[in-house]
Amino acid sequence: MDFNKKVALLILNYNSKEFIQTALDSLLAQSYTNFEIFAIDNDSSDGSVQYIKENYPKNKFPNINLVEHKNNYGYGKGVNKVIKQVYKKFEYVALIDPDIRLDKNWLEELVGTMENHLDSHTCSCLTLDWEGNVIDNAGGVIINIFAGIFVGFLGDLPVNQIPENYKNAEFPIIFGVATAMLVRSKAFEKYGFYDEDYFLYFEDFDLSWRIALGGGLNLCNTKAKAFHFGHGSKTSKNIQTKVLKQTEINLFATYTKNFTLISLMALLPPLLMARLIMSLIYIPISTKITTAKIIGIVTFLKNISSGKYSNQRKFISQIRIISDRELLSRNPISIFSIKPVLTKLLPWFHTINTSFSRSNG
Numbered sequence: 170m171d172f173n174k175k176v177a178l179l180i181l182n183y184n185s186k187e188f189i190q191t192a193l194d195s196l197l198a199q200s201y202t203n204f205e206i207f208a209i210d211n212d213s214s215d216g217s218v219q220y221i222k223e224n225y226p227k228n229k230f231p232n233i234n235l236v237e238h239k240n241n242y243g244y245g246k247g248v249n250k251v252i253k254q255v256y257k258k259f260e261y262v263a264l265i266d267p268d269i270r271l272d273k274n275w276l277e278e279l280v281g282t283m284e285n286h287l288d289s290h291t292c293s294c295l296t297l298d299w300e301g302n303v304i305d306n307a308g309g310v311i312i313n314i315f316a317g318i319f320v321g322f323l324g325d326l327p328v329n330q331i332p333e334n335y336k337n338a339e340f341p342i343i344f345g346v347a348t349a350m351l352v353r354s355k356a357f358e359k360y361g362f363y364d365e366d367y368f369l370y371f372e373d374f375d376l377s378w379r380i381a382l383g384g385g386l387n388l389c390n391t392k393a394k395a396f397h398f399g400h401g402s403k404t405s406k407n408i409q410t411k412v413l414k415q416t417e418i419n420l421f422a423t424y425t426k427n428f429t430l431i432s433l434m435a436l437l438p439p440l441l442m443a444r445l446i447m448s449l450i451y452i453p454i455s456t457k458i459t460t461a462k463i464i465g466i467v468t469f470l471k472n473i474s475s476g477k478y479s480n481q482r483k484f485i486s487q488i489r490i491i492s493d494r495e496l497l498s499r500n501p502i503s504i505f506s507i508k509p510v511l512t513k514l515l516p517w518f519h520t521i522n523t524s525f526s527r528s529n530g
Contacts, residue, residue, distance in 0.1 A: 174280055176204040176351070177259040181247050183211040185267035186220050188398060193225060193233065195270040201277035204263075207255070209236045211247045243368030244347075252362060256354040264347040264373075268398035271349060278393035279351040282339050290356040290385035291345035291377055294393035295331075296321070303327055305397045307335060308342030308389040309374055314436065314497070314504040316443040317420045319374055321346060322389070322501060335391055342389045343381065343499045347373035349395035356380055360488065364422070364481075369412050371419035378427045381499070384490035410461045417444060417465030418472070425473055426481045432493045441466065 178196055182189055189208070196206055208225075210218050218237055225233050236251055252262055261280065265271070279292045296305040306321020322342060323331060334340070345352075350373065360379045363372045377387045421444075424436060448462035472478065497504050 172201065172203045174203065174260040174284065175258070176201070176261040176263055176276065176280065177251075177255045178204050178206045178263045178265060178276075179209060179248055179251055180206065180265045180267055180269075181209045181211060181244060182213060182217050182267040183241060184213045184215045184217065186213070186215045186217040188268040189217060189220065190224065191270045192265065192267050193221075195273075195275075196265070197230070197233075198273050199271070199276045200273050201280055204232065204276065205259075206233045207236055207251050208233060209238065209247055209251055211238050211241045211243070242365075244370075245363035245367045245372045246365040249362045249365055252357060256357050259354055261351055262354055262357070263349075263351045265395075266348050266397065269349055270396045272394040272396075275349065275393045275395060276351075278390050282388055282390040282393075283351060283353060286339075286386065286388060288386045289388045290353045290360070290380045291387045292351045292393075293342060293345045293387070293389045294349050294395050295389070295391035296346070296348050296395045296397050297328060299396050299398045301328065301394075301396055304331065305399070306346050306348065307391055308387065309344030309346050309377070310502060311343070311497070311500050311504050312502070312506050315439040316447070317424070317440050319344070319371075331391070337392045339388060339390045339392075341499065342387050343377075343496070343501075344374045345377040345380075345387045348397055352376075356385065359383065360385065361484065364419075366422070367419045368415045370416045371423050375419075375423045375426070378423065378496075379485060379488070381496055382427060382485060382491055383488040410457060413458055413461040414465040414468070417448075417462050418469045420444070421466070421469040422472070422478060425469075425478045426485060429493055 180192055180196070193206065193208065196204075208221055210221075218235070221235050227233070238247060238250070242250070248264060256262055261283070263276065263279070275294060279294060282292050283289050293306070293308040295307050297303065298305055304321070304323045304326045307323045308321070309319055310322040312318040312320055323335065360376065360383055364375055367375070381387060421440070424440065425433060428436060444466055445463070448459050448466070451458040451462065
């Protein structure tokens, strides 16, 4: 392995103190050593910053840079502030969640894949649950285009059931997932940065969608492994309600920015109906969830009517090389799937119910 390519490892923390040691130690233990770590804190209130200062002082860990934001900027703006400072100095930028631990060869595998595929712009890994038994994702996939359901490819599959053609292999994916993902720095220069309006969720899908439309390649290397705790940040009720609202806005915004006008006109009416119905299904869990999601849908409608996405649509039309049909044909399963939607609904509602109850407890 050629260690000449320098990598900026960005880990964005928000109230994840209990995980930060495991994450940082697994980064420091990487077999690929030409990197600097940027521990970015989004104004945590759990002592995360003080913990990093005391346990990873700069004089002992010169390749760890602590970046303290004075506000919780969410994901896009939180990482963009650092990406914009470092992407011209590093060949690669890695995005890592704080509730992650990485196999020691994770970075070496990802850099090797991208060096072997110079047309690649992102590379995801095989992300497993914390115990390493079940797959979280191997990149992203569309389950149903009309319902706006995007999940991790191979998600929820026991690791011993991974198909042979995806086992310890490199393959193209439709979307990268920033749980533990490597991005070629030039991608930001050509395709733009994360959308700072998103706050949380869909930023990585939106970026990799842009990359794919512009002719870039999103890859996955399942020899690179990460272990994800999931929902490792402690959130307040207000933050969680904001995220529920923002998720709806982000989903619709991603469609609006990246689809051609003809495709958008065909997809937007059924998507609006599906998301409204799904918002109502949350009423038995909490009317606050339903209200937040409906507010998100209404906010999107106000945004699109005001022309909010016009400049972004213009930019994407200028970089676009492939058609919507070609992009969607790369999805490894049908984009009109019904059965996977139904099989994932109950576990998803259980997760939301548990998460919402915990944050309101």
